[in-house]
Amino acid sequence: MTRTLVDPYSVPDELRPYLQEVVHHTHALCGSHLVSVIAVGSVALGDYRHGRSDVDVTVVVDKAVPGPAVPELAAALAHPALPCPAAGLELVVYERDFAARPSREAGYLLDINTGPLLPERADFDPSQAPAFWYVIDRSVAHQAGRVLYGRPAREVIAEPARADVLTALRASVREHSTGEGHLTDNRVLNGCRSVQFCRSGRWQAKRRAAEAVAAAEERFRPLLQAALHSYERPSRTAATALPTTEVQAFLAWVGERVEESADADRRG
Template sequence: MDAKPELFRSVPTEVRPYLTELVRRTRAVCGPQLTAVIAVGSLALGDYRHGRSDIDLTVVVEGPPPPAVLRELGDALDHRRLPCPAAGLELVVYAADFALVPSGEAGYLLDLNTGAQLPGRAAFDTAGAPSFWYVIDRSVAHQDGITLYGPPASEVIAAPRPADLYTAIRDSVREHGDGEGHLADNRVLNGCRSVVYCRTGRWLAKRDAAVQVAAAEEDFRPLIEAAVRSFERPRAAALSLPAPQVRAFLAWVRARVDAAAASA
């Protein structure tokens, strides 16, 4: 199945040439084993910010392909060979039979991070890897993934089971609560997105979720509004947010997630 030019028009103009070339290289490496290339994350949710956001992609393949093919794909998409115009590329490859079945596992064949603002990483083994990032991304993909090549995302990526998804959300909140390696604004906005998902059963863009939570929770409104202002700046110019307030907010988020999980 060919790439879909009409769907490329639903992503920002700054990244269209890059995505076109990325799909071309992925097809060249994977050949007939390639099932789909799907945009997830901020691209899928309509909140991509150039210079701040990553490009998040999910690739689905038949097979699985030999390890040499996965290594070749990682090399072909490395920032040094295909410069990423965004903050970075986070690309995950799944086997088609794994992606079609609800799972709480990481389950990837390749997890590639590359870009000017991302530490380079190409992982081929899920041993010891936290699973929550991947479970949440597959949930977003099933809901709103933008197919750049192949069938609709919901036909190739199953929605996680509610118990697995709530476990993943809880683990995500715990990770952001610890704070290490995460910008403060992103910690707050991911917390907003988690709360809104627990209330509505749908993933929203971070800023849209922030508007909802700020409107309903007056005590946290100044912190959330400051996080939104910071998120609208480049990563290097992100604002400093009061650490005690961030921790208190994320503790509140975790309590909301625990309550939703208990009633699911």
């Protein structure tokens, strides 16, 4: 039986048929063991840009899900078998008991990247994965996840401890400081999002975070405006390069803000 989205109008028009198919395939393979399918990332934060953004999805299943279902799901969702209309699909599957408790671990059953602009990847072993990506994604999911099927995000995905999120942000800043595998504008905008989380404890869309930091930090305003202009171009391939020295200086400043937040929390 076809499974419909809980609220079709909560997701962008360009993604609606695709996410319907993601839910349908996931339910077909997991059946009654499927707990939730949740949109996270730019869709959850209301800043999806067609042609530029990935589609980020978190799936929660119970521990009795049949063993073959998870690898079969990876195959069923692989592009172009299921054509992805976005830059790519990043989908993570968690077991319900793991997702329901705060954790600093990666902890997934499956992590797949697929789509026209993503290198194909399906991983079933979280032991060697950089955990910070998953801690941040679960924090976003708990705060803002849009349920596509099943139980609401806040009921099935625990909020990681703030100290663990700050540790994850440290690792994220280090990752983006290297520049490897990341568009320059995205490195800057993720830095803005980290700063805004430190200040408010809430996740904001990248563009909204960049606008807030630019308004408060005059010295970085030209860089942030250039990053926003690049991000608003129609595709990833149209993104513009930003000055390396300025990007590194900004990310060093972001790292200092994360450390200040962690120190303030420790003091108390």
